[in-house]
Amino acid sequence: MATTTAPWATEKPTALLVLADGTVIEGRGLGATGSAVAEVCFNTALTGYEEILTDPSYAGQIVTFTFPHIGNVGTNDEDIEDLHPAARAGAVGAIFKANVTDPSNYRAAGHLDQWLKRRGIVALSGIDTRALTVLIREKGMPNAVIAHAPDGVFDIEDLKRRAAAWSGLIGLDLAKEVTSGQSSVWRETPWIWNEGYGEQDAPSLHVVAIDYGVKRNILRLLAGLGAKVTVVPAQTGAEEILAMQPDGIFLSNGPGDPEATGEYAVPVIQSLLKTDIPVFGICLGHQMLALALGGKTEKMHQGHHGANHPVKDHTTGKVEIVSMNHGFAVDADSLPEGVEETHVSLFDGSNCGIALTGRPVFSVQHHPEASPGPQDSHYLFRRFVNLIRERRGEEALAERA
Ligand SMILES: NC(=O)CC[C@H](N)C(=O)O
Incomplete structure:
Protein backbone atom coordinates (compact mmCIF):
# COMPACT_ATOMS: atom_id res chain seq x y z
CA MET A 1 0.00 0.00 0.00
CA ALA A 2 1.56 3.29 -1.05
CA THR A 3 1.90 6.03 1.51
CA THR A 4 1.21 9.73 1.12
CA THR A 5 2.92 10.95 4.30
CA ALA A 6 6.41 12.42 4.44
CA PRO A 7 8.68 9.52 5.27
CA TRP A 8 11.70 11.28 6.85
CA ALA A 9 11.15 10.32 10.46
CA THR A 10 11.71 6.66 9.68
CA GLU A 11 13.36 6.48 6.27
CA LYS A 12 16.67 7.31 4.73
CA PRO A 13 16.33 9.69 1.75
CA THR A 14 16.60 7.79 -1.53
CA ALA A 15 16.56 10.84 -3.81
CA LEU A 16 18.23 14.24 -3.74
CA LEU A 17 17.78 17.49 -5.58
CA VAL A 18 21.09 19.32 -5.48
CA LEU A 19 20.97 22.91 -6.70
CA ALA A 20 23.89 24.70 -8.36
CA ASP A 21 24.24 26.94 -5.26
CA GLY A 22 24.88 23.85 -3.10
CA THR A 23 21.38 23.53 -1.57
CA VAL A 24 20.50 19.87 -0.99
CA ILE A 25 16.82 18.80 -0.80
CA GLU A 26 16.09 15.26 0.40
CA GLY A 27 13.19 13.13 -0.80
CA ARG A 28 12.00 9.66 -1.65
CA GLY A 29 13.16 8.34 -5.00
CA LEU A 30 10.92 6.91 -7.67
CA GLY A 31 11.12 6.35 -11.39
CA ALA A 32 14.51 5.80 -12.98
CA THR A 33 17.57 5.39 -10.80
CA GLY A 34 20.72 7.39 -11.51
CA SER A 35 20.88 11.13 -11.98
CA ALA A 36 20.14 13.93 -14.44
CA VAL A 37 21.37 17.51 -14.66
CA ALA A 38 18.88 20.12 -15.86
CA GLU A 39 17.04 23.36 -15.08
CA VAL A 40 14.26 23.15 -12.46
CA CYS A 41 10.93 24.79 -13.28
CA PHE A 42 7.47 24.53 -11.75
CA ASN A 43 4.23 23.69 -13.53
CA THR A 44 0.91 24.74 -12.00
CA ALA A 45 -1.42 22.47 -14.03
CA LEU A 46 -3.80 20.35 -11.96
CA THR A 47 -4.02 17.51 -14.46
CA GLY A 48 -2.15 16.08 -17.43
CA TYR A 49 1.15 15.03 -15.84
CA GLU A 50 1.80 12.43 -18.52
CA GLU A 51 1.34 14.96 -21.32
CA ILE A 52 3.52 17.46 -19.46
CA LEU A 53 6.39 15.04 -18.87
CA THR A 54 6.36 13.85 -22.50
CA ASP A 55 6.26 17.34 -24.03
CA PRO A 56 9.61 17.52 -25.89
CA SER A 57 9.84 21.22 -24.99
CA TYR A 58 10.77 20.05 -21.47
CA ALA A 59 14.03 18.45 -22.64
CA GLY A 60 16.79 19.75 -20.36
CA GLN A 61 14.30 20.42 -17.55
CA ILE A 62 13.09 18.95 -14.27
CA VAL A 63 9.41 19.67 -13.62
CA THR A 64 8.18 20.44 -10.09
CA PHE A 65 4.43 19.93 -9.94
CA THR A 66 2.79 22.49 -7.66
CA PHE A 67 -0.36 20.35 -7.55
CA PRO A 68 0.31 18.09 -4.56
CA HIS A 69 -1.20 14.79 -5.72
CA ILE A 70 0.34 13.50 -8.91
CA GLY A 71 0.01 9.94 -10.16
CA ASN A 72 -3.40 8.97 -8.83
CA VAL A 73 -4.93 8.47 -12.29
CA GLY A 74 -2.00 6.29 -13.35
CA THR A 75 -0.63 6.25 -16.87
CA ASN A 76 -1.84 5.05 -20.25
CA ASP A 77 -0.47 4.78 -23.77
CA GLU A 78 -2.70 7.53 -25.17
CA ASP A 79 -1.63 10.63 -23.25
CA ILE A 80 1.89 10.91 -24.55
CA GLU A 81 2.91 13.96 -26.51
CA ASP A 82 6.34 13.21 -27.96
CA LEU A 83 6.33 12.01 -31.53
CA HIS A 84 8.91 9.25 -31.06
CA PRO A 85 8.34 7.79 -27.57
CA ALA A 86 11.30 5.42 -27.99
CA ALA A 87 13.55 8.48 -28.06
CA ARG A 88 12.05 9.59 -24.71
CA ALA A 89 12.11 13.31 -25.50
CA GLY A 90 10.73 15.39 -22.66
CA ALA A 91 11.46 16.19 -19.03
CA VAL A 92 14.46 14.39 -17.52
CA GLY A 93 13.25 14.73 -13.93
CA ALA A 94 10.04 15.17 -11.93
CA ILE A 95 9.29 16.36 -8.40
CA PHE A 96 6.08 15.64 -6.49
CA LYS A 97 4.83 16.66 -3.05
CA ALA A 98 2.87 13.58 -2.00
CA ASN A 99 4.20 10.10 -2.48
CA VAL A 100 2.56 8.46 -5.47
CA THR A 101 -0.43 6.23 -4.69
CA ASP A 102 -1.75 3.28 -6.66
CA PRO A 103 -3.68 4.38 -9.77
CA SER A 104 -7.45 4.61 -9.74
CA ASN A 105 -8.95 5.52 -13.09
CA TYR A 106 -10.75 3.67 -15.85
CA ARG A 107 -8.09 4.69 -18.37
CA ALA A 108 -5.14 3.65 -16.21
CA ALA A 109 -2.91 1.00 -17.76
CA GLY A 110 -0.05 1.31 -15.28
CA HIS A 111 1.55 2.94 -12.23
CA LEU A 112 3.37 6.26 -12.61
CA ASP A 113 6.46 4.84 -10.89
CA GLN A 114 6.86 2.10 -13.50
CA TRP A 115 6.10 4.51 -16.30
CA LEU A 116 8.78 6.95 -15.07
CA LYS A 117 11.27 4.06 -14.93
CA ARG A 118 10.48 3.05 -18.51
CA ARG A 119 10.81 6.65 -19.70
CA GLY A 120 14.12 7.12 -17.87
CA ILE A 121 12.73 10.00 -15.78
CA VAL A 122 14.40 10.39 -12.37
CA ALA A 123 11.81 11.46 -9.81
CA LEU A 124 11.57 12.51 -6.20
CA SER A 125 8.56 12.84 -3.90
CA GLY A 126 7.78 13.84 -0.34
CA ILE A 127 9.25 17.34 -0.40
CA ASP A 128 7.80 20.78 0.26
CA THR A 129 7.09 21.77 -3.34
CA ARG A 130 5.66 25.12 -2.18
CA ALA A 131 9.04 26.08 -0.70
CA LEU A 132 10.80 25.02 -3.93
CA THR A 133 8.30 27.03 -5.99
CA VAL A 134 8.84 30.12 -3.82
CA LEU A 135 12.59 29.67 -4.24
CA ILE A 136 12.18 29.55 -8.05
CA ARG A 137 9.94 32.63 -7.97
CA GLU A 138 12.47 34.56 -5.92
CA LYS A 139 15.75 33.41 -7.42
CA GLY A 140 14.78 32.20 -10.90
CA MET A 141 14.95 28.67 -12.32
CA PRO A 142 18.04 26.96 -10.86
CA ASN A 143 20.31 24.44 -12.51
CA ALA A 144 20.36 21.23 -10.51
CA VAL A 145 21.07 17.52 -10.39
CA ILE A 146 18.25 15.16 -9.45
CA ALA A 147 19.54 11.81 -8.20
CA HIS A 148 17.81 8.59 -7.16
CA ALA A 149 19.66 5.75 -5.40
CA PRO A 150 17.49 3.05 -3.77
CA ASP A 151 20.27 2.33 -1.22
CA GLY A 152 20.41 6.01 -0.24
CA VAL A 153 24.14 6.29 -0.99
CA PHE A 154 25.13 9.52 -2.80
CA ASP A 155 28.37 11.34 -3.54
CA ILE A 156 26.94 14.73 -2.59
CA GLU A 157 30.09 16.70 -3.37
CA ASP A 158 30.14 15.25 -6.89
CA LEU A 159 26.45 16.10 -7.38
CA LYS A 160 27.13 19.68 -6.23
CA ARG A 161 30.03 19.95 -8.67
CA ARG A 162 27.94 18.65 -11.56
CA ALA A 163 25.05 21.03 -10.82
CA ALA A 164 27.42 24.01 -10.64
CA ALA A 165 29.34 22.99 -13.77
CA TRP A 166 26.31 22.59 -16.07
CA SER A 167 26.10 25.30 -18.73
CA GLY A 168 22.36 25.88 -18.31
CA LEU A 169 19.79 26.27 -21.09
CA ILE A 170 21.12 29.56 -22.47
CA GLY A 171 22.89 28.84 -25.74
CA LEU A 172 21.67 25.22 -25.88
CA ASP A 173 20.14 23.93 -29.11
CA LEU A 174 18.06 20.96 -27.95
N1 LIG B 1 7.22 25.04 -25.50
C1 LIG B 1 8.21 25.55 -26.20
O1 LIG B 1 8.26 25.45 -27.42
C2 LIG B 1 9.34 26.18 -25.41
C3 LIG B 1 10.21 27.10 -26.21
C4 LIG B 1 11.54 27.40 -25.54
N2 LIG B 1 12.31 26.21 -25.41
C5 LIG B 1 11.31 28.07 -24.20
O2 LIG B 1 11.57 27.49 -23.19
O3 LIG B 1 10.88 29.20 -24.14
Whole structure:
Protein backbone atom coordinates (compact mmCIF):
# COMPACT_ATOMS: atom_id res chain seq x y z
CA MET A 1 0.00 0.00 0.00
CA ALA A 2 1.56 3.29 -1.05
CA THR A 3 1.90 6.03 1.51
CA THR A 4 1.21 9.73 1.12
CA THR A 5 2.92 10.95 4.30
CA ALA A 6 6.41 12.42 4.44
CA PRO A 7 8.68 9.52 5.27
CA TRP A 8 11.70 11.28 6.85
CA ALA A 9 11.15 10.32 10.46
CA THR A 10 11.71 6.66 9.68
CA GLU A 11 13.36 6.48 6.27
CA LYS A 12 16.67 7.31 4.73
CA PRO A 13 16.33 9.69 1.75
CA THR A 14 16.60 7.79 -1.53
CA ALA A 15 16.56 10.84 -3.81
CA LEU A 16 18.23 14.24 -3.74
CA LEU A 17 17.78 17.49 -5.58
CA VAL A 18 21.09 19.32 -5.48
CA LEU A 19 20.97 22.91 -6.70
CA ALA A 20 23.89 24.70 -8.36
CA ASP A 21 24.24 26.94 -5.26
CA GLY A 22 24.88 23.85 -3.10
CA THR A 23 21.38 23.53 -1.57
CA VAL A 24 20.50 19.87 -0.99
CA ILE A 25 16.82 18.80 -0.80
CA GLU A 26 16.09 15.26 0.40
CA GLY A 27 13.19 13.13 -0.80
CA ARG A 28 12.00 9.66 -1.65
CA GLY A 29 13.16 8.34 -5.00
CA LEU A 30 10.92 6.91 -7.67
CA GLY A 31 11.12 6.35 -11.39
CA ALA A 32 14.51 5.80 -12.98
CA THR A 33 17.57 5.39 -10.80
CA GLY A 34 20.72 7.39 -11.51
CA SER A 35 20.88 11.13 -11.98
CA ALA A 36 20.14 13.93 -14.44
CA VAL A 37 21.37 17.51 -14.66
CA ALA A 38 18.88 20.12 -15.86
CA GLU A 39 17.04 23.36 -15.08
CA VAL A 40 14.26 23.15 -12.46
CA CYS A 41 10.93 24.79 -13.28
CA PHE A 42 7.47 24.53 -11.75
CA ASN A 43 4.23 23.69 -13.53
CA THR A 44 0.91 24.74 -12.00
CA ALA A 45 -1.42 22.47 -14.03
CA LEU A 46 -3.80 20.35 -11.96
CA THR A 47 -4.02 17.51 -14.46
CA GLY A 48 -2.15 16.08 -17.43
CA TYR A 49 1.15 15.03 -15.84
CA GLU A 50 1.80 12.43 -18.52
CA GLU A 51 1.34 14.96 -21.32
CA ILE A 52 3.52 17.46 -19.46
CA LEU A 53 6.39 15.04 -18.87
CA THR A 54 6.36 13.85 -22.50
CA ASP A 55 6.26 17.34 -24.03
CA PRO A 56 9.61 17.52 -25.89
CA SER A 57 9.84 21.22 -24.99
CA TYR A 58 10.77 20.05 -21.47
CA ALA A 59 14.03 18.45 -22.64
CA GLY A 60 16.79 19.75 -20.36
CA GLN A 61 14.30 20.42 -17.55
CA ILE A 62 13.09 18.95 -14.27
CA VAL A 63 9.41 19.67 -13.62
CA THR A 64 8.18 20.44 -10.09
CA PHE A 65 4.43 19.93 -9.94
CA THR A 66 2.79 22.49 -7.66
CA PHE A 67 -0.36 20.35 -7.55
CA PRO A 68 0.31 18.09 -4.56
CA HIS A 69 -1.20 14.79 -5.72
CA ILE A 70 0.34 13.50 -8.91
CA GLY A 71 0.01 9.94 -10.16
CA ASN A 72 -3.40 8.97 -8.83
CA VAL A 73 -4.93 8.47 -12.29
CA GLY A 74 -2.00 6.29 -13.35
CA THR A 75 -0.63 6.25 -16.87
CA ASN A 76 -1.84 5.05 -20.25
CA ASP A 77 -0.47 4.78 -23.77
CA GLU A 78 -2.70 7.53 -25.17
CA ASP A 79 -1.63 10.63 -23.25
CA ILE A 80 1.89 10.91 -24.55
CA GLU A 81 2.91 13.96 -26.51
CA ASP A 82 6.34 13.21 -27.96
CA LEU A 83 6.33 12.01 -31.53
CA HIS A 84 8.91 9.25 -31.06
CA PRO A 85 8.34 7.79 -27.57
CA ALA A 86 11.30 5.42 -27.99
CA ALA A 87 13.55 8.48 -28.06
CA ARG A 88 12.05 9.59 -24.71
CA ALA A 89 12.11 13.31 -25.50
CA GLY A 90 10.73 15.39 -22.66
CA ALA A 91 11.46 16.19 -19.03
CA VAL A 92 14.46 14.39 -17.52
CA GLY A 93 13.25 14.73 -13.93
CA ALA A 94 10.04 15.17 -11.93
CA ILE A 95 9.29 16.36 -8.40
CA PHE A 96 6.08 15.64 -6.49
CA LYS A 97 4.83 16.66 -3.05
CA ALA A 98 2.87 13.58 -2.00
CA ASN A 99 4.20 10.10 -2.48
CA VAL A 100 2.56 8.46 -5.47
CA THR A 101 -0.43 6.23 -4.69
CA ASP A 102 -1.75 3.28 -6.66
CA PRO A 103 -3.68 4.38 -9.77
CA SER A 104 -7.45 4.61 -9.74
CA ASN A 105 -8.95 5.52 -13.09
CA TYR A 106 -10.75 3.67 -15.85
CA ARG A 107 -8.09 4.69 -18.37
CA ALA A 108 -5.14 3.65 -16.21
CA ALA A 109 -2.91 1.00 -17.76
CA GLY A 110 -0.05 1.31 -15.28
CA HIS A 111 1.55 2.94 -12.23
CA LEU A 112 3.37 6.26 -12.61
CA ASP A 113 6.46 4.84 -10.89
CA GLN A 114 6.86 2.10 -13.50
CA TRP A 115 6.10 4.51 -16.30
CA LEU A 116 8.78 6.95 -15.07
CA LYS A 117 11.27 4.06 -14.93
CA ARG A 118 10.48 3.05 -18.51
CA ARG A 119 10.81 6.65 -19.70
CA GLY A 120 14.12 7.12 -17.87
CA ILE A 121 12.73 10.00 -15.78
CA VAL A 122 14.40 10.39 -12.37
CA ALA A 123 11.81 11.46 -9.81
CA LEU A 124 11.57 12.51 -6.20
CA SER A 125 8.56 12.84 -3.90
CA GLY A 126 7.78 13.84 -0.34
CA ILE A 127 9.25 17.34 -0.40
CA ASP A 128 7.80 20.78 0.26
CA THR A 129 7.09 21.77 -3.34
CA ARG A 130 5.66 25.12 -2.18
CA ALA A 131 9.04 26.08 -0.70
CA LEU A 132 10.80 25.02 -3.93
CA THR A 133 8.30 27.03 -5.99
CA VAL A 134 8.84 30.12 -3.82
CA LEU A 135 12.59 29.67 -4.24
CA ILE A 136 12.18 29.55 -8.05
CA ARG A 137 9.94 32.63 -7.97
CA GLU A 138 12.47 34.56 -5.92
CA LYS A 139 15.75 33.41 -7.42
CA GLY A 140 14.78 32.20 -10.90
CA MET A 141 14.95 28.67 -12.32
CA PRO A 142 18.04 26.96 -10.86
CA ASN A 143 20.31 24.44 -12.51
CA ALA A 144 20.36 21.23 -10.51
CA VAL A 145 21.07 17.52 -10.39
CA ILE A 146 18.25 15.16 -9.45
CA ALA A 147 19.54 11.81 -8.20
CA HIS A 148 17.81 8.59 -7.16
CA ALA A 149 19.66 5.75 -5.40
CA PRO A 150 17.49 3.05 -3.77
CA ASP A 151 20.27 2.33 -1.22
CA GLY A 152 20.41 6.01 -0.24
CA VAL A 153 24.14 6.29 -0.99
CA PHE A 154 25.13 9.52 -2.80
CA ASP A 155 28.37 11.34 -3.54
CA ILE A 156 26.94 14.73 -2.59
CA GLU A 157 30.09 16.70 -3.37
CA ASP A 158 30.14 15.25 -6.89
CA LEU A 159 26.45 16.10 -7.38
CA LYS A 160 27.13 19.68 -6.23
CA ARG A 161 30.03 19.95 -8.67
CA ARG A 162 27.94 18.65 -11.56
CA ALA A 163 25.05 21.03 -10.82
CA ALA A 164 27.42 24.01 -10.64
CA ALA A 165 29.34 22.99 -13.77
CA TRP A 166 26.31 22.59 -16.07
CA SER A 167 26.10 25.30 -18.73
CA GLY A 168 22.36 25.88 -18.31
CA LEU A 169 19.79 26.27 -21.09
CA ILE A 170 21.12 29.56 -22.47
CA GLY A 171 22.89 28.84 -25.74
CA LEU A 172 21.67 25.22 -25.88
CA ASP A 173 20.14 23.93 -29.11
CA LEU A 174 18.06 20.96 -27.95
CA ALA A 175 15.72 20.84 -30.97
CA LYS A 176 18.36 18.90 -32.88
CA GLU A 177 18.29 16.26 -30.10
CA VAL A 178 14.52 15.70 -30.18
CA THR A 179 13.54 16.27 -33.81
CA SER A 180 12.47 13.49 -36.21
CA GLY A 181 15.25 11.65 -38.03
CA GLN A 182 13.17 11.53 -41.20
CA SER A 183 9.97 12.90 -42.70
CA SER A 184 6.65 11.22 -41.99
CA VAL A 185 2.95 11.80 -42.62
CA TRP A 186 0.60 12.31 -39.65
CA ARG A 187 -3.04 11.15 -39.93
CA GLU A 188 -4.38 10.82 -36.38
CA THR A 189 -7.23 13.18 -35.45
CA PRO A 190 -8.23 14.48 -31.97
CA TRP A 191 -9.46 12.31 -29.12
CA ILE A 192 -13.22 11.98 -28.72
CA TRP A 193 -14.91 10.84 -25.54
CA ASN A 194 -15.68 7.10 -25.65
CA GLU A 195 -14.15 6.81 -29.12
CA GLY A 196 -10.47 7.62 -28.68
CA TYR A 197 -8.37 9.04 -31.49
CA GLY A 198 -9.65 9.09 -35.05
CA GLU A 199 -7.98 8.50 -38.40
CA GLN A 200 -8.09 11.05 -41.19
CA ASP A 201 -9.59 9.82 -44.46
CA ALA A 202 -9.50 12.46 -47.20
CA PRO A 203 -7.28 15.46 -46.43
CA SER A 204 -8.03 18.51 -48.55
CA LEU A 205 -4.89 20.58 -47.93
CA HIS A 206 -1.21 20.01 -47.20
CA VAL A 207 0.71 21.42 -44.23
CA VAL A 208 4.44 20.86 -43.76
CA ALA A 209 5.28 20.92 -40.05
CA ILE A 210 8.90 21.61 -39.14
CA ASP A 211 9.57 19.42 -36.11
CA TYR A 212 11.68 21.19 -33.49
CA GLY A 213 10.12 18.89 -30.84
CA VAL A 214 6.48 18.88 -31.92
CA LYS A 215 3.61 17.78 -29.66
CA ARG A 216 1.20 15.20 -31.05
CA ASN A 217 -1.95 17.16 -30.29
CA ILE A 218 -0.83 19.98 -32.59
CA LEU A 219 -0.62 17.48 -35.45
CA ARG A 220 -3.98 15.96 -34.49
CA LEU A 221 -5.72 19.33 -34.54
CA LEU A 222 -4.27 20.15 -37.96
CA ALA A 223 -5.28 16.70 -39.26
CA GLY A 224 -8.75 17.16 -37.76
CA LEU A 225 -9.19 20.32 -39.86
CA GLY A 226 -8.49 18.46 -43.08
CA ALA A 227 -4.74 18.91 -43.40
CA LYS A 228 -2.43 16.19 -44.59
CA VAL A 229 0.52 16.93 -42.30
CA THR A 230 4.04 16.10 -43.44
CA VAL A 231 6.39 16.31 -40.47
CA VAL A 232 9.97 17.15 -41.47
CA PRO A 233 13.21 17.18 -39.43
CA ALA A 234 14.30 20.50 -37.91
CA GLN A 235 17.22 20.95 -40.28
CA THR A 236 15.26 20.46 -43.52
CA GLY A 237 16.10 23.16 -46.08
CA ALA A 238 13.61 25.62 -47.56
CA GLU A 239 13.96 24.20 -51.08
CA GLU A 240 13.09 20.71 -49.91
CA ILE A 241 10.07 22.04 -48.01
CA LEU A 242 8.82 24.07 -50.98
CA ALA A 243 9.27 21.06 -53.27
CA MET A 244 6.60 19.33 -51.15
CA GLN A 245 4.16 22.02 -52.37
CA PRO A 246 2.72 22.90 -48.99
CA ASP A 247 -0.45 24.98 -48.67
CA GLY A 248 0.76 26.03 -45.22
CA ILE A 249 3.92 25.80 -43.14
CA PHE A 250 3.87 25.10 -39.41
CA LEU A 251 6.79 25.91 -37.06
CA SER A 252 6.59 23.69 -33.99
CA ASN A 253 7.28 24.08 -30.30
CA GLY A 254 10.52 22.67 -28.95
CA PRO A 255 13.13 22.75 -26.18
CA GLY A 256 16.20 24.85 -25.57
CA ASP A 257 17.29 28.37 -26.41
CA PRO A 258 15.59 29.82 -29.52
CA GLU A 259 18.70 31.82 -30.39
CA ALA A 260 20.82 28.66 -30.52
CA THR A 261 18.21 26.82 -32.60
CA GLY A 262 17.79 29.86 -34.82
CA GLU A 263 21.28 29.37 -36.22
CA TYR A 264 19.96 26.86 -38.74
CA ALA A 265 16.19 27.49 -38.46
CA VAL A 266 16.17 31.25 -39.05
CA PRO A 267 17.66 31.23 -42.59
CA VAL A 268 15.14 28.53 -43.60
CA ILE A 269 12.22 30.52 -42.15
CA GLN A 270 13.47 33.68 -43.88
CA SER A 271 13.49 31.87 -47.25
CA LEU A 272 9.99 30.48 -46.62
CA LEU A 273 8.78 34.01 -45.81
CA LYS A 274 9.74 35.11 -49.34
CA THR A 275 6.78 33.07 -50.64
CA ASP A 276 3.11 33.85 -49.98
CA ILE A 277 2.47 30.53 -48.21
CA PRO A 278 0.70 30.93 -44.83
CA VAL A 279 2.93 30.31 -41.80
CA PHE A 280 1.85 29.49 -38.22
CA GLY A 281 4.26 29.03 -35.30
CA ILE A 282 3.81 27.84 -31.72
CA CYS A 283 6.15 28.54 -28.79
CA LEU A 284 9.71 27.80 -30.02
CA GLY A 285 8.31 28.25 -33.55
CA HIS A 286 6.92 31.63 -32.45
CA GLN A 287 10.27 32.65 -30.98
CA MET A 288 12.12 31.63 -34.14
CA LEU A 289 9.64 33.43 -36.39
CA ALA A 290 10.30 36.57 -34.30
CA LEU A 291 14.07 36.05 -34.68
CA ALA A 292 13.66 35.53 -38.45
CA LEU A 293 11.80 38.85 -38.63
CA GLY A 294 14.62 40.67 -36.82
CA GLY A 295 13.28 40.50 -33.24
CA LYS A 296 15.04 39.28 -30.11
CA THR A 297 14.33 36.67 -27.45
CA GLU A 298 15.37 36.68 -23.81
CA LYS A 299 15.53 34.25 -20.89
CA MET A 300 12.67 34.69 -18.41
CA HIS A 301 13.12 34.79 -14.64
CA GLN A 302 10.71 32.01 -13.65
CA GLY A 303 9.11 31.09 -16.98
CA HIS A 304 5.47 30.24 -17.68
CA HIS A 305 4.50 26.60 -17.15
CA GLY A 306 0.86 25.79 -16.45
CA ALA A 307 -2.64 25.46 -17.79
CA ASN A 308 -4.35 28.55 -16.40
CA HIS A 309 -2.61 31.56 -17.94
CA PRO A 310 -4.80 34.44 -19.17
CA VAL A 311 -3.84 35.81 -22.59
CA LYS A 312 -5.49 38.63 -24.50
CA ASP A 313 -5.98 38.44 -28.26
CA HIS A 314 -5.71 42.08 -29.39
CA THR A 315 -7.21 41.21 -32.77
CA THR A 316 -10.57 40.31 -31.17
CA GLY A 317 -10.29 41.84 -27.67
CA LYS A 318 -11.08 38.41 -26.19
CA VAL A 319 -9.26 36.80 -23.28
CA GLU A 320 -8.39 33.11 -23.46
CA ILE A 321 -7.16 30.85 -20.66
CA VAL A 322 -4.24 28.93 -22.04
CA SER A 323 -1.63 26.27 -21.55
CA MET A 324 1.95 27.55 -21.37
CA ASN A 325 5.41 26.08 -21.28
CA HIS A 326 8.24 28.46 -21.98
CA GLY A 327 11.33 29.81 -20.27
CA PHE A 328 12.32 32.24 -23.02
CA ALA A 329 10.19 35.04 -24.44
CA VAL A 330 10.09 37.41 -27.40
CA ASP A 331 11.04 40.97 -26.49
CA ALA A 332 8.08 42.94 -27.90
CA ASP A 333 10.17 46.13 -28.05
CA SER A 334 12.58 44.45 -30.45
CA LEU A 335 9.91 43.72 -33.08
CA PRO A 336 10.47 45.67 -36.29
CA GLU A 337 7.88 47.70 -38.14
CA GLY A 338 5.35 45.56 -39.96
CA VAL A 339 5.20 43.02 -37.12
CA GLU A 340 2.20 43.45 -34.82
CA GLU A 341 1.95 42.18 -31.27
CA THR A 342 -1.35 40.23 -31.39
CA HIS A 343 -1.38 38.49 -27.99
CA VAL A 344 -0.14 39.45 -24.56
CA SER A 345 0.08 37.65 -21.19
CA LEU A 346 -2.26 39.17 -18.63
CA PHE A 347 -0.02 37.80 -15.85
CA ASP A 348 3.08 39.83 -16.69
CA GLY A 349 2.49 41.66 -19.98
CA SER A 350 5.01 39.52 -21.85
CA ASN A 351 4.57 38.93 -25.56
CA CYS A 352 2.34 36.00 -26.51
CA GLY A 353 1.75 36.46 -30.22
CA ILE A 354 2.78 38.26 -33.39
CA ALA A 355 1.49 38.67 -36.94
CA LEU A 356 2.95 40.18 -40.08
CA THR A 357 0.80 43.10 -41.15
CA GLY A 358 -1.18 42.24 -44.26
CA ARG A 359 0.45 38.83 -44.65
CA PRO A 360 -0.78 35.30 -43.71
CA VAL A 361 1.97 34.81 -41.14
CA PHE A 362 1.44 34.60 -37.37
CA SER A 363 2.56 32.79 -34.25
CA VAL A 364 1.80 32.45 -30.54
CA GLN A 365 3.89 31.84 -27.46
CA HIS A 366 1.32 29.72 -25.66
CA HIS A 367 0.13 26.21 -26.53
CA PRO A 368 -3.26 26.41 -28.29
CA GLU A 369 -3.29 22.61 -28.63
CA ALA A 370 -3.47 22.42 -24.79
CA SER A 371 -2.78 18.75 -23.87
CA PRO A 372 -3.04 19.38 -21.07
CA GLY A 373 -5.16 22.47 -20.54
CA PRO A 374 -8.16 24.47 -21.67
CA GLN A 375 -9.23 24.49 -25.29
CA ASP A 376 -9.95 28.23 -25.55
CA SER A 377 -7.19 28.72 -28.13
CA HIS A 378 -8.14 25.97 -30.56
CA TYR A 379 -9.51 28.76 -32.76
CA LEU A 380 -5.93 29.58 -33.78
CA PHE A 381 -5.75 26.35 -35.80
CA ARG A 382 -8.91 27.45 -37.63
CA ARG A 383 -7.37 30.89 -38.15
CA PHE A 384 -4.37 29.19 -39.81
CA VAL A 385 -6.52 26.88 -41.95
CA ASN A 386 -8.64 29.87 -43.00
CA LEU A 387 -5.54 31.71 -44.23
CA ILE A 388 -4.78 28.64 -46.33
CA ARG A 389 -8.38 28.41 -47.56
CA GLU A 390 -8.40 32.11 -48.44
CA ARG A 391 -5.24 31.71 -50.53
CA ARG A 392 -6.88 28.77 -52.30
CA GLY A 393 -10.06 30.76 -52.91
CA GLU A 394 -12.13 28.57 -50.57
CA GLU A 395 -14.81 29.56 -48.09
CA ALA A 396 -13.67 30.22 -44.51
CA LEU A 397 -14.54 27.94 -41.59
CA ALA A 398 -16.20 29.54 -38.55
CA GLU A 399 -13.26 30.58 -36.34
CA ARG A 400 -14.87 29.00 -33.28
CA ALA A 401 -16.46 25.59 -33.74
N1 LIG B 1 7.22 25.04 -25.50
C1 LIG B 1 8.21 25.55 -26.20
O1 LIG B 1 8.26 25.45 -27.42
C2 LIG B 1 9.34 26.18 -25.41
C3 LIG B 1 10.21 27.10 -26.21
C4 LIG B 1 11.54 27.40 -25.54
N2 LIG B 1 12.31 26.21 -25.41
C5 LIG B 1 11.31 28.07 -24.20
O2 LIG B 1 11.57 27.49 -23.19
O3 LIG B 1 10.88 29.20 -24.14
